[in-house]
Amino acid sequence: MPEPRDRTRPAMQRFSFLSLIGHALRGHAGWQQQWRTPEPRPAYDAVIIGGGGHGLGTAYHLAHDHGMRNIAVLERGWIGGGNTGRNTTIIRSNYLFDESAALYDHALQMWERLSRTLDYNVMFSPRGVMMLAHTHHDVQVLRRHVHANRANGIDNEWLTPEAAQAFCPPLNIAPTLRYPVLGAALQRRGGVARHDAVAWGYARAADALGVDILQNCEVTAIRRDADGAVSAVETTRGTIRTGRVGIVAAGHSSVVAAMAGLRLPLESFPLQALVSEPVKPVLPCVVMSNTVHAYISQSDKGELVIGAGTDAYVSYSQRGGLHVTTETLAAICELFPTFRRLRMLRNWGGIVDTTPDRSPIIARTPVPGLYINCGWGTGGFKATPGSAHVFAWTMAKDAPHPINAAFTLERFRDGALIDEAAAAAVAH
Ligand SMILES: Cc1cc2nc3c(=O)[nH]c(=O)nc-3n(C[C@H](O)[C@H](O)[C@H](O)COP(=O)(O)OP(=O)(O)OC[C@H]3O[C@@H](n4cnc5c(N)ncnc54)[C@H](O)[C@@H]3O)c2cc1C
Numbered sequence: 001m002p003e004p005r006d007r008t009r010p011a012m013q014r015f016s017f018l019s020l021i022g023h024a025l026r027g028h029a030g031w032q033q034q035w036r037t038p039e040p041r042p043a044y045d046a047v048i049i050g051g052g053g054h055g056l057g058t059a060y061h062l063a064h065d066h067g068m069r070n071i072a073v074l075e076r077g078w079i080g081g082g083n084t085g086r087n088t089t090i091i092r093s094n095y096l097f098d099e100s101a102a103l104y105d106h107a108l109q110m111w112e113r114l115s116r117t118l119d120y121n122v123m124f125s126p127r128g129v130m131m132l133a134h135t136h137h138d139v140q141v142l143r144r145h146v147h148a149n150r151a152n153g154i155d156n157e158w159l160t161p162e163a164a165q166a167f168c169p170p171l172n173i174a175p176t177l178r179y180p181v182l183g184a185a186l187q188r189r190g191g192v193a194r195h196d197a198v199a200w201g202y203a204r205a206a207d208a209l210g211v212d213i214l215q216n217c218e219v220t221a222i223r224r225d226a227d228g229a230v231s232a233v234e235t236t237r238g239t240i241r242t243g244r245v246g247i248v249a250a251g252h253s254s255v256v257a258a259m260a261g262l263r264l265p266l267e268s269f270p271l272q273a274l275v276s277e278p279v280k281p282v283l284p285c286v287v288m289s290n291t292v293h294a295y296i297s298q299s300d301k302g303e304l305v306i307g308a309g310t311d312a313y314v315s316y317s318q319r320g321g322l323h324v325t326t327e328t329l330a331a332i333c334e335l336f337p338t339f340r341r342l343r344m345l346r347n348w349g350g351i352v353d354t355t356p357d358r359s360p361i362i363a364r365t366p367v368p369g370l371y372i373n374c375g376w377g378t379g380g381f382k383a384t385p386g387s388a389h390v391f392a393w394t395m396a397k398d399a400p401h402p403i404n405a406a407f408t409l410e411r412f413r414d415g416a417l418i419d420e421a422a423a424a425a426v427a428h
Contacts (some may be wrong), residue, residue, distance in 0.1 A: 012208035015119055034200060035207035040214050043241035044072045046395060047233055048248055049219045049256055051075025052084035053195075054373055054380065055248035056202035056213070057388025058395070060118075063209035065389070066396035071211045072242075073203075074235060076218030080199030083250045084381065086318075086350035088273050088307040090286055090295060091382040092129040092190035094149045094156045099406040099418045100359060101152040106403050107386025108189060114385055120201030122193045123300065128285040129190030130159070130168060132335075134179035138291055142185040149187075159184045168285050170336050177334055179292050192286060192297050192305075198384055222260040222370070230260065230369035246371045246395050251316070251351025253374035260367050264374065265412045266353045269310040270320035271378055274329075274347035276339070278302030283336075292331035303345060306332060310352065310378060319349040352377050357411075359418040362391050362404040371395045372409065 013019070013032045023030055046062055048055045051073050062068045073079075091111055093104035110117070111124050133139045142158070149156035161173040164184040173181045203213055214237065221234035222245060232241045249256045254264045279302050288295035293309035308328035311320045325347060333340045355361060355375035360383070362373050373391045376383065390401040400408075411417055 012119070012204065015121075034204045035213050038212045038214070040072065040217065040235070040237050040240055041070075041212065042239075044212070045070040045242065046244040046246065047071070047240060047242045048073045048246045049233070050082070050248035050250065051079035051199070051203075051213065051215065052082045052248065052250055053080070053198045053202060053384040054250075054376075054387050054391070055246070056199055056206055057384055058246055058248060058373065058392045059211045060202050060206040060209065061389050061392030062396055063206060063211055065392060068396065069210040072240065073206070073211060073213050074217045074219055074233070074240075075213070075215050076236075078215050079203050079213060080196050083350040083352065084199050084384075085195055086273065086348055087195055087381045088295065088297065088305050089192040089195050089381055090129060090190070090288070090297065090307075091124070091193060092187050093154055093382070094129075094131075094145055094185065094187045094190070095420055096145055096148050097418050097420060098152060100420055101149060101154055102403050103386055103390075103407070104383055105152070105154050106389070107383045110385035110389065111193065112189075114198075114201070118201035118205045120197060120204060122197045122201055124191065124193040126189050126191040128167065128186055128188045130164060130285055130287050131185045132164070132181050132287065132289040132291070133183045133185070134181065134289065134291045136182070139182050142183070146185050154187075155189050156185055156187050159186050168283070168287055170282060170338050171287065172335055172337055179289075179331075179334070181335075190286065194300075195381065202388070219256060219259070222256075224260065224367065228368060230367060243369045244371075244395060245369060246373060246391065248373045248391070250374065250376065250380070251353050253353045253372065257365075257372060260365075260370050262365055262367060262370070262372075264361070264372070264409070265355055266375055267314050268316060268351050268353050269313070270315050270317060270349045271310045271352045272308045272320040272325055272347060272349045274306050274308070274325055275299070275303040275345050276306070276342040277345050279304070279342065282338075287335070289331065289335065292335070294328045294331040294335070296332055296336070304339065304342065310354075316351055317349070318351060354378070355412070356421070357417040357419045358421040360387070360407055361409050362387060362394065362407045363400065363409050364394065364398065365409060
């Protein structure tokens with residue numbers, strides 16, 4: 001039974017056309033703060049480490065679905081400042097294996113109504129995600145995806161090069177290309193969303209349900225009691241007692257888990273993205289090529305948003321090698337000759353934590369009271385709503401939701417891998 005709303009806290013202001021007019025007439029002086037800036041309490045029923053989309057979403061679902069109110073999200077920097085605010089926002093659910101397809105399509109279905117759920121425009125734009133095949137092997141792999149997805153009730157269709165170009169006119173399908181386009185798999189329900197808005201929308205909705213969002217609050221240690229269970233976290237803003245901790249720290253998952261004596265099967269790599277100067281609408285969909293390691297879409301501001309591959313070595317530096325972006329841009333220029341004259345505006349990097357099978361871990365851990373949501377590698381943004389929903393379930397019930405039951409830590413010991421590794425390649 002959910003606890004009643006704290007009446008000392010104002011109800012979340014609803015956004016609507018009428019409220020916009022009302023506030024405009026009052027000089028926009030009456031807008032509420034989106035979320036509070038509270039001081040840490042000495043104890044919480046649950047603590048989430050990491051204020052990205054997954055962490056904030058988990059806190060929202062713990063409060064909304066499971067009636068918990070005494071929750072804190074601890075973020076060492078600012079919310080959305082990690083990979084949530086650094087990614088290229090590609091959303092799709094056309095993964096190969098049944099377990100992945102169920103997880104990512106659960107998320108995609110939630111994306112389709114997320115703006116309404118949160119009363120916050122996350123600018124989800126299902127403009128279609130097209131994945132290019134450049135070799136005979138690519139054709140076989142992507143057609144296998146199409147068949148597997150359709151057997152799972154997930155939309156995915158095979159396009160000839162001409163149909164691919166009709167869907168995306170700037171695409172070069174000349175047979176003389178070094179990596180010619182031999183066809184494409186298209187998921188029409190896939191697309192992009194506004195990354196910051198996802199973090200802000202979840203933060204606002206979670207705060208309205210009583211969740212404390214503590215920014216500039218880095219977790220430095222995880223304390224365990226005599227039985228080995230989690231008992232507290234040490235932070236740069238003091239000690240916080242709690243018996244339930246969820247680690248949702250993306251590129252720093254291993255570092256944080258090690259604070260509780262837990263070793264994770266993860267490697268962390270830099271991954272880069274860059275944007276061009278803004279231009280008028282020119283690219284109507286998302287295009288990905290795993291073979292030439294490039295993917296591209298156009299933001300609502302007009303910038304071409306381009307993603308590269310990961311660096312070849314592990315690192316915690318939030319910047320990658322120049323040669324990686326150079327190769328990506330060469331591939332983009334070959335696929336889209338009209339983009340050759342564009343100048344690049346800025347680039348940045350994030351740290352992605354990757355598992356050996358390139359599928360996430362969303363699970364309990366051997367440490368009582370400690371839960372982990374990590375290993376999303378280069379492709380976790382698309383899963384944000386679904387991941388948050390099932391992870392909150394796992395934390396609240398101390399048992400997995402049927403959708404994340406296979407995404408355990410133990411699969412790396414037992415061999416029950418969900419091997420999207422070769423299937424997914426750069427996988428965004
Ligand atoms: C360049 C790039 C492009 C990408 N493109 C795509 C894409 O197109 N589609 C897609 O689906 N995915 C993509 N991804 C992956 C995606 O961004 C991530 O999988 C996803 O955003 C992870 O979300 P999160 O909430 O788990 O992590 P984050 O948003 O990184 O949140 C984790 C938070 O934990 C905090 N933290 C870490 N350590 C501590 C500590 N000790 N104490 C407190 N807080 C701590 C960090 O500051 C961070 O804010 C991309 C990633 C990158 C870097």
